[in-house]
Amino acid sequence: MTAMTREETQALIQEVLEVYPEKARKDREKHLAVNDQSVEQSKKCITSNRKSLPGVMTIRGCAYAGSKGVVWGPIKDMIHISHGPVGCGQYSRAGRRNYYVGTTGVNAFGTMNFTSDFQEKDIVFGGDKKLAKLITEIEGLFPLHKGISIQSECPIGLIGDDIEAVSKKAAKELNKPVVPVRCEGFRGVSQSLGHHIANDAIRDWVLGNRDTSAFESTPYDVTIIGDYNIGGDAWATRTILEEMGLRVIAQWSGDGTLAEMENTPKAKLNLLHCYRSMNYISRHMEEKYGIPYMEYNFFGPTKIENSLREIAAFFDDTIKANTEKVIAKYKPMMQAVIDKYKPRLEGKRVMLYVGGLRPRHVIGAYEDLGMEVVGTGYEFGHNDDYDRTIKEMGNATLLYDDVTGLEFEEFVKRVKPDLVGSGIKEKFIFQKMGIPFRQMHSWDYSGPYHSYDGFAIFARDMDMTLNNPCWSQLTPPWKKAA
Amino acid sequence: MANIMIQRDSKGGYQFYLPKRDLEDGIDSMEFDTPEKWGGEIKLSGGGTYYIEPQPAPARLPFSVRAKRIDAAE
Numbered sequence: 001m002t003a004m005t006r007e008e009t010q011a012l013i014q015e016v017l018e019v020y021p022e023k024a025r026k027d028r029e030k031h032l033a034v035n036d037q038s039v040e041q042s043k044k045c046i047t048s049n050r051k052s053l054p055g056v057m058t059i060r061g062c063a064y065a066g067s068k069g070v071v072w073g074p075i076k077d078m079i080h081i082s083h084g085p086v087g088c089g090q091y092s093r094a095g096r097r098n099y100y101v102g103t104t105g106v107n108a109f110g111t112m113n114f115t116s117d118f119q120e121k122d123i124v125f126g127g128d129k130k131l132a133k134l135i136t137e138i139e140g141l142f143p144l145h146k147g148i149s150i151q152s153e154c155p156i157g158l159i160g161d162d163i164e165a166v167s168k169k170a171a172k173e174l175n176k177p178v179v180p181v182r183c184e185g186f187r188g189v190s191q192s193l194g195h196h197i198a199n200d201a202i203r204d205w206v207l208g209n210r211d212t213s214a215f216e217s218t219p220y221d222v223t224i225i226g227d228y229n230i231g232g233d234a235w236a237t238r239t240i241l242e243e244m245g246l247r248v249i250a251q252w253s254g255d256g257t258l259a260e261m262e263n264t265p266k267a268k269l270n271l272l273h274c275y276r277s278m279n280y281i282s283r284h285m286e287e288k289y290g291i292p293y294m295e296y297n298f299f300g301p302t303k304i305e306n307s308l309r310e311i312a313a314f315f316d317d318t319i320k321a322n323t324e325k326v327i328a329k330y331k332p333m334m335q336a337v338i339d340k341y342k343p344r345l346e347g348k349r350v351m352l353y354v355g356g357l358r359p360r361h362v363i364g365a366y367e368d369l370g371m372e373v374v375g376t377g378y379e380f381g382h383n384d385d386y387d388r389t390i391k392e393m394g395n396a397t398l399l400y401d402d403v404t405g406l407e408f409e410e411f412v413k414r415v416k417p418d419l420v421g422s423g424i425k426e427k428f429i430f431q432k433m434g435i436p437f438r439q440m441h442s443w444d445y446s447g448p449y450h451s452y453d454g455f456a457i458f459a460r461d462m463d464m465t466l467n468n469p470c471w472s473q474l475t476p477p478w479k480k481a482a
Numbered sequence: 483m484a485n486i487m488i489q490r491d492s493k494g495g496y497q498f499y500l501p502k503r504d505l506e507d508g509i510d511s512m513e514f515d516t517p518e519k520w521g522g523e524i525k526l527s528g529g530g531t532y533y534i535e536p537q538p539a540p541a542r543l544p545f546s547v548r549a550k551r552i553d554a555a556e
Contacts, residue, residue: 041528049504196504283487283499287544384506 003374004415006396009034013398016410024053031401035393042386048401049382051189057405059353059423060379064088066194067183068151070277071202074098074228074253075261076108077146079138082115083131083163084153088185089115097442099232100255107144114138123155128166135170135178146258147177149201157184177258179205190380190402191355192276199280202261207281210262220246220315223267225282225293226274226357229254231447236454237273237298243329244312245322252278265289269314271296273450274357276378276385298450299458300365301334330452338368341459344467346370348418351411353403353426354440355379360389362421362440365449365458374415377403409433419466434474436465484551486532489544498526499544515539523552530554 004012013032017025030047039045052058061069064082069092072080082089094111102108116134118127135148148170150163163180171178181201183194222241227234234254241248249267250260264270265285270293272282282293294314296307305327312323348371352359359376366373375398378385386399393399398411412420412430420430421440430437438444438461446461448454484502488509491497496509507530513522514536521534531553540547 043528192504196501280501283489283501283544286489287487287546290542382504382506384504387506 003372003394004396006034006036009396009398012411012414015414016407019406024056027053028056028404028407031403032407033399035390035395035397035399037390037393037395039390040387041383042390043383045390046386046399046401048378048386049189049192049380050402052402053404058402059405059425060189060402061191061194062185063183063187063191063194063197064151064153064185065092066191066196066277066380067181067198067201068092068194069096070191070228071195071198071253072149072151072181074100074110075149075256075258076100076102076110077144077257077259078149079109079112079114079142079145079147080149080151081131081134081138082113082153083127083150084116084118084155086115086117088153089113089151095442096228097230097445097447098254099229099235105142109142109145118153118155123159126159126161127156128161128163131161131163131166132170135166135174139174145176147179148174149179149181151181152184154185157182157186177205177209192380192382195277196280199278199284202281203284206258206261207265207285211265215263215266217249217266217268218247219268220319221249221267222246222269222271222311223250223252223260223264224248225250225252225270225272226278227251227254227450228274231443231445231449233448233450233454236448236451239453240298240304240308240326240451241271241311243322243326244308245319246311246315252281265291267291269294269311271311273298273361275388276356276381297361297364298454299362300368300455301330301338301452302368303361303364304452304455334452334455337456337459341463342370344463345459347372348466349374349415350419350421351375351398351415351417352420352440353377353379353400353408353422355381358421358440360385360392362449363392365455366462368455369459369462371419371462374398374417375400375411377401405429419462434471436468436471438462438465483548484532485546486534486549487544487546488540496524496543498524498532521547524549 033046093113100110116130167178167180183197187193234251238248250264270282270291272293272295275295285291297303308323312320350373359378363373377400419436421438423441424439427437427439443449449458487499489497498507498509508527510525510527512524517539519536520539521536524532532549533552534549
């Protein structure tokens, strides 16, 4: 199928919307758009960050998922208590594959689940006592932890527990930071508010802790912000930055530690990868400490090159010279990857529906492989995300915000992409429809995808999925034409 | 009244950020923009209007300040 025209795409949206009752149709219409690169402001064509409609299948998460799962969870030397019933913590345990170095259960706790396991009596009589007891137990069992965060689940807010008071008391007894995070799942419309709440908690309880202590800084101190080390992403990023001659003093929050976070205000530049989940803290540091932040994109050699040069522009000539050396060093390697996979992938069309930064950041990587992204959307993006996306996407491509299960299926049926990239809940639907699929939340159990090292893996994975012989075996023998 | 943050955008103009609603927007015009008197009515590219009590210009941007909403686009 060739590229659709603007009118065709518009007609497709209208057709998909037809099944809805009128009220729902009106609402959903605002979330679907045909991309037009000439639009400066996304809010003129697409609405985002609104409550999902009751009755539709949304793919969003909750504020607890945004705080515990995304921002706080990967900090490896802290213990994150899922405060409330057991399920929220258990079913999200280690699902994001935030890799870390350390001995689990001794000095790192990333893949473990700590929960206060609320019972009926805790709901009726309050769970503060249980929480205090839990913290004492943690201190006894895991003395090498550096701090505790309390991630509230829905009931905590509903019954009005005072976790702040418990935290303050416990912090004094333990002499370690105990951070209450009010990220009850019912807050906000998606996980996005969870990110914001988590960022605010870091700002209020962590960031200023070492403002007065000494730190041996260099002029080349940078931090990686908004990289969750999924499948080792942050490590791949870090090696490149270190090759440039920069010193990475903190990773937020993949493979990160509490000490790194506390030392972040000593950095010279904050490098922000996931804008959606960590722009809040970057803005705060820019205002309070005067540390500039820069959004970068480490997907695909073209974007990496641009980003590296932009990063280097903040520093002196030695870094700039080093950067050119790094770019020159990796160029032939990346060319080899492109030479190998581009002929197998060229012209293939991709539809994405993920969250955070990926709906726009991975477009460059696909384009490097000669592929085209024909539809993209955010689970929980805001207007500023779409502002940034419009320029990256081709004209007359589809944009869908908080897409519903039905819309996504219908779009895929009509647009017929060669590859769909979305989450695990969508994976098997599309595979059964005979469309190759990559789970792009945690790189389908592969990775890293960031940086130069990651691009080689990204290209291999896309080839492996798209050109898998199984896709020609979908028609059973009895249905084949004789 | 709402807390807003004023910062510089890449083109050297002002940018408006409303943390409470994660609203990011360009600033088309600011009533007073001199070192002694800064603020007044600010018009956003999205169509909204906010009012900052005129004050001496901040030494450094970004700068958080209380602002009154006069007219919002949404």
